[in-house]
Amino acid sequence: MTELSSFSLEVDRVCKSFVSGDHRLNVLTDVSLSLCAGDSLAIVGPSGSGKSTLLQIIGTLDRPDSGSVIFENVANDGQSRKVNPFSLEDKQLAELRNQSVGFIFQDHHLLPQLTVLENVLVPCLAFGNSSDANVEHALALIESVGLTDRVDHLPGQLSGGQRERVAIARALVMSPSIILADEPTGNLDRTTAQEMTELMLHLQHSTHSILITVTHSEDLASAMGKQCELVDGKLA
Numbered sequence: 416m417t418e419l420s421s422f423s424l425e426v427d428r429v430c431k432s433f434v435s436g437d438h439r440l441n442v443l444t445d446v447s448l449s450l451c452a453g454d455s456l457a458i459v460g461p462s463g464s465g466k467s468t469l470l471q472i473i474g475t476l477d478r479p480d481s482g483s484v485i486f487e488n489v490a491n492d493g494q495s496r497k498v499n500p501f502s503l504e505d506k507q508l509a510e511l512r513n514q515s516v517g518f519i520f521q522d523h524h525l526l527p528q529l530t531v532l533e534n535v536l537v538p539c540l541a542f543g544n545s546s547d548a549n550v551e552h553a554l555a556l557i558e559s560v561g562l563t564d565r566v567d568h569l570p571g572q573l574s575g576g577q578r579e580r581v582a583i584a585r586a587l588v589m590s591p592s593i594i595l596a597d598e599p600t601g602n603l604d605r606t607t608a609q610e611m612t613e614l615m616l617h618l619q620h621s622t623h624s625i626l627i628t629v630t631h632s633e634d635l636a637s638a639m640g641k642q643c644e645l646v647d648g649k650l651a
């Protein structure tokens with residue numbers, strides 16, 4: 416496999432609206448942003464301003480009405496490969512998402528009947544890839560988030576901060592180019608939130624990925640390299 420030397424993300428004039436009955440709600444209007452491997456960005460703004468919708472579109476979980484999202488890989492030999500995820504068939508899109516994007520949610524979305532190790536491996540299983548190398552990588556990530564002694568525990572046996580650590584390890588297990596975190600510290604006390612922020616930034620830095628967080632926390636927002644504010648669906 417070709418080793419990738421850089422990755423970038425271009426969001427260009429994305430618009431999104433939701434229709435309910437005869438009412439159309441314009442949620443995003445001409446949102447553009449550009450990020451490179453190693454960048455971290457906080458998206459802030461009032462409740463209902465479209466932050467999570469934008470994150471879902473960047474993560475290819477939702478489609479824009481117009482505008483584009485482009486993932487670009489530039490290999491070591493200088494060859495550039497640009498992909499518009501929304502031009503792909505559903506199966507290819509799901510594969511691209513699985514390989515390129517890691518998600519961290521406020522409520523973690525861990526599977527309660529699976530152990531810490533099994534939860535971290537879930538993204539690897541999605542396309543039938545449960546090799547020894549994946550297990551080794553998952554164990555290394557579990558170690559890097561400080562949960563080696565909890566590897567066989569169930570989520571219900573963990574604290575909120577520990578569950579967050581599992582979610583961070585799971586988001587990284589496919590070595591994604593983009594990590595998306597929606598209110599990742601929303602349910603944590605301030606000290607734990609700070610520890611999680613440092614952990615996410617440390618892992619993002621060491622994997623040279625792009626980290627985008629949606630947050631109402633000024634502490635988390637100010638720890639990111641860049642900030643942008645959405646107001647009524649437009650970048651302020």
Ligand SMILES: Nc1ncnc2c1ncn2[C@@H]1O[C@H](COP(=O)(O)OP(=O)(O)OP(=O)(O)O)[C@@H](O)[C@H]1O
Pocket residue numbers: 433434435440442460461462463464465466467468469
């Ligand atoms: N699937 C949907 N169908 C209809 N309306 C939606 C849908 N998803 C989001 N919305 C509406 O779009 C607007 C923006 O929602 P979004 O969740 O993106 O805001 P947000 O800035 O993340 O808010 P918060 O900070 O409260 O989480 C809201 O008015 C919401 O009700």
